[in-house]
Amino acid sequence: MNEPVAWATGRLRFFRRPFHEYRLTDRVALSQMPLFITTLFTAFLVWAFFPGTMDNPLFVTFLISQLVLMALCYLVPWDRLPYTSFLIIPLLDFISIAVGREGGQESLTGISLLAVFPVIWLCASGYYPRASLWLSFFAPLAIIWVPLLIHGEVSGPNLARSLLLPIMMLGIGVSVSVLTLSMMRQQRTLEEKDEQLQANLKSTKHHQALLNTVLETVHMGVLAVDADGHDILMNRKQRGNHELARPKDIDDPNESQLLVFAADRTTPVPVEDRPVRRAVLGETFTDYLVWLGSGKEQRAISTSARAMKDADGAFAGSVIVFSDVTDLVNALAAKDEFVSSVSHEFRTPLTSILGYVEILLEDDPADDQLEPLEIIRRNSERLLTLVSDLLVSRHGQLIVTPHTVDVAELVRASVSAAQPKAADSRVVLKADTPARLDAHVDGPRISQVLDNLVSNAIKYSPDGGNVVVSLEQEDGQLSCRVSDTGMGMSADDQAEVFAKFFRTNNVRRTAIPGVGLGLPISKAIVEAHGGTIDVESMLGRGTTFTVRLPV
Numbered sequence: 001m002n003e004p005v006a007w008a009t010g011r012l013r014f015f016r017r018p019f020h021e022y023r024l025t026d027r028v029a030l031s032q033m034p035l036f037i038t039t040l041f042t043a044f045l046v047w048a049f050f051p052g053t054m055d056n057p058l059f060v061t062f063l064i065s066q067l068v069l070m071a072l073c074y075l076v077p078w079d080r081l082p083y084t085s086f087l088i089i090p091l092l093d094f095i096s097i098a099v100g101r102e103g104g105q106e107s108l109t110g111i112s113l114l115a116v117f118p119v120i121w122l123c124a125s126g127y128y129p130r131a132s133l134w135l136s137f138f139a140p141l142a143i144i145w146v147p148l149l150i151h152g153e154v155s156g157p158n159l160a161r162s163l164l165l166p167i168m169m170l171g172i173g174v175s176v177s178v179l180t181l182s183m184m185r186q187q188r189t190l191e192e193k194d195e196q197l198q199a200n201l202k203s204t205k206h207h208q209a210l211l212n213t214v215l216e217t218v219h220m221g222v223l224a225v226d227a228d229g230h231d232i233l234m235n236r237k238q239r240g241n242h243e244l245a246r247p248k249d250i251d252d253p254n255e256s257q258l259l260v261f262a263a264d265r266t267t268p269v270p271v272e273d274r275p276v277r278r279a280v281l282g283e284t285f286t287d288y289l290v291w292l293g294s295g296k297e298q299r300a301i302s303t304s305a306r307a308m309k310d311a312d313g314a315f316a317g318s319v320i321v322f323s324d325v326t327d328l329v330n331a332l333a334a335k336d337e338f339v340s341s342v343s344h345e346f347r348t349p350l351t352s353i354l355g356y357v358e359i360l361l362e363d364d365p366a367d368d369q370l371e372p373l374e375i376i377r378r379n380s381e382r383l384l385t386l387v388s389d390l391l392v393s394r395h396g397q398l399i400v401t402p403h404t405v406d407v408a409e410l411v412r413a414s415v416s417a418a419q420p421k422a423a424d425s426r427v428v429l430k431a432d433t434p435a436r437l438d439a440h441v442d443g444p445r446i447s448q449v450l451d452n453l454v455s456n457a458i459k460y461s462p463d464g465g466n467v468v469v470s471l472e473q474e475d476g477q478l479s480c481r482v483s484d485t486g487m488g489m490s491a492d493d494q495a496e497v498f499a500k501f502f503r504t505n506n507v508r509r510t511a512i513p514g515v516g517l518g519l520p521i522s523k524a525i526v527e528a529h530g531g532t533i534d535v536e537s538m539l540g541r542g543t544t545f546t547v548r549l550p551v
Contacts, residue, residue, distance in 0.1 A: 025079070029070070029073040029074055032073045032093075035093060035117035035118070036067075036070045038114060042100075043063055050108060053108070056103040058102050058103025059104040062097070062103055062104070063100075065092070065096040069089055072089065087127065091118070093115075093121075094115060094140075094142070097112065101143055113165070119136040119169050120172065124176050124177075129177055133173050136169050137169065141163075141166035148162070215233070215235040215236075220237060220322060220324075221235065222238055222321055223321075224320075225276065225279065225317050226316070229277075237322075241324075244297060245259045255277060256271045258274075259294050261291040262290070274290070278305065279319075287303075289302055300325050300328075301324060301325070302325045304320070304323075305320045350380055350387065354384065361373055385448070402440045402441050402529070403440065405441050407438070407446065407471060408471055409436075410446055410450060411431050411433050414450040414451050421458055422467065425459075426463075428465070429469075431468075431469045433470070434472070434473075437478065440551070445528075448522070450469070450480070450482075452519070452521070453522065457545075458484075460486045463486075468481075468482075469481070476550065476551060477531075477550055478551050486543065488537045488538050489535075490539050493537075494535055494536075500520045530549070533545060533546065533548075
C-alpha cells in the first residue's frame with residue numbers, strides 16, 4: 001500500500017521510523033487519522049457554538065460513521081484480505097462526509113472540504129489511478145448534487161455554484177497522482193539500485209573471502225601498507241615472520257627495533273634499507289635478501305615490493321611479499337662447500353700425477369712411451385685447470401697473465417682441434433679471421449674460452465648445421481663471435497646462461513652432457529681481461545656469443 005503524499009515522501013517528522021515499515025493495519029489507521037482528527041475538531045466547534053446541530057440525526061450519523069470507520073481500520077485484518085481492499089475506507093468516507101454536510105451545513109460551512117482527505121488517500125495510493133481521478137471529481141460533486149436532487153432544488157445557478165469544489169478536488173487529485181507516480185518511479189529506481197548494490201556487496205564479500213583464503217593459504221608472507229606506512233593487510237605467514245623478527249622483550253616493536261640482518265646474519269640492516277621502509281618510500285625491488293630473527297630460529301627471507309597507485313597515479317601504498325628461502329640459501333652454501341672440498345681433494349692427486357709424469361719425461365722415454373705420457377700430462381694439466389676453475393668459481397677470483405699473443409692463431413688452432421668432433425656431429429665448422437691480430441691477453445686462458453664456446457656450439461647443434469668463428473678489430477677492441485645454427489635459447493634461458501650450474505630446459509630434455517660451468521668460467525676469464533661476453537639467441541634458430549677484449 002502506498003501512502004498519501006504527506007507520508008509518501010519517506011518519513012513523517014513525528015514518526016520514529018519510515019511509514020512503510022509499519023504494519024498494514026497501522027498504515028490504514030494512520031491514513032484515516034487526519035480525517036478522524038478533523039472530524040473531532042468539527043464536532044467540538046459544533047458542540048461549542050452550534051449545540052442545536054448536535055441533535056441532527058444526520059450529523060450524529062456522520063460522527064458515528066467516522067468513529068466506526070476509524071475502528072474498522074484497526075479491527076479488520078487487512079493483511080488477510082486482498083491487498084487493495086483497504087481502499088473501501090476512503091470510498092465510505094465520501095458517503096460519511098456527504099451525510100455530515102447535509103446534517104451540519106446550516107451551522108458550519110465547508111464540511112464538504114473534508115473530501116480532500118479521501119481524495120488524497122485514493123490518488124496517493126497509486127492503485128487504479130484513472131478510477132481515483134474520476135472519483136476525485138464525481139464523489140465531491142455527488143456530495144453536493146445528490147442533496148439538490150433529493151430536495152428538488154435543481155437549477156442552473158445551484159448546479160453551477162457547486163462545480164468549483166469538484167474541480168478543485170480534481171486538481172488536487174491530479175497533482176497528488178503526478179507526484180505519487182514520480183515518487184514511485186524514483187522509489188523503483190532506488191530499489192533497483194539497492195538490489196544492484198546488494199549484489200555488488202555480496203560479490204565483494206565473496207571476493208574478499210576468497211582473497212583472504214588465498215592469502216592465508218599461500219606459503220609466503222604478504223603485507224600491504226598505505227602511503228603513510230600503516231599496515232592494511234597481513235596474512236598468517238607474515239604474522240609469523242613479524243613474530244620471528246620481534247625482540248623477545250618488546251611486545252610492540254617499531255621498525256628500527258625489529259631483528260633484521262644483512263647477508264652476514266649479524267649486521268643489522270639500517271632502517272632506511274629495510275624492505276618495509278623502502279616500500280613505504282615508493283621503491284620497487286625484487287629478491288632483496290635479509291635475515292630475520294636471531295640464533296637457531298633465524299631465517300633467510302627474500303623480499304619483493306610493488307607500489308600501488310590511485311586513480312590519479314599518485315602513490316597509495318605498497319605490497320611486500322616475504323618468501324622464506326633459508327633451505328635454498330643453505331643448499332647453495334652446501335653446494336659451494338662441496339665444490340670447494342672436492343676441488344681441493346682432486347688437486348693433490350693431480351699434482352702428484354703431473355710430478356711423476358714430468359719425472360718420466362725427463363728420463364728420455366722410448367718413442368712408444370712418449371706419446372702416452374704426453375697425453376697423460378696434457379689431460380692432467382687440463383683437469384688441474386678445471387679444478388682450479390672450480391675453486392675460482394667458488395671464491396670469485398681468477399688470475400690472468402697477459403702477454404702479446406696472436407689471437408687469430410688461437411682461433412684457428414681452436415677450430416682445427418674441434419674439426420674431428422664437428423665432423424662426427426655433421427657440423428660445418430670454419431674460421432673467419434685476419435692473417436694476424438695481436439693482443440695483450442693470457443693466451444692459454446683465451447684458448448680455454450674459445451675451446452669452450454666452439455665446443456658448446458657443436459654440442460648444441462645435435463642435428464648438424466653451421467658454426468662460424470669470426471675475429472676482427474673494431475673501435476679499439478678485439479671482437480670474436482661464435483655463431484651456430486643449433487637449437488637456440490629462450491629469452492628466460494639467455495638471462496641465466498652465465499649462472500653457475502645452469503642448463504637450459506632444452507638441454508636437460510635432450511640429455512646433452514655437461515655440468516654448467518663452462519660459460520661462467522669463460523665469463524670470469526673475459527672479465528678478468530677487462531672485456532665482456534654477450535649472447536644473442538632465438539629458440540630453434542641458433543645462438544651467437546660475442547667476446548670483446550681491449551686490444
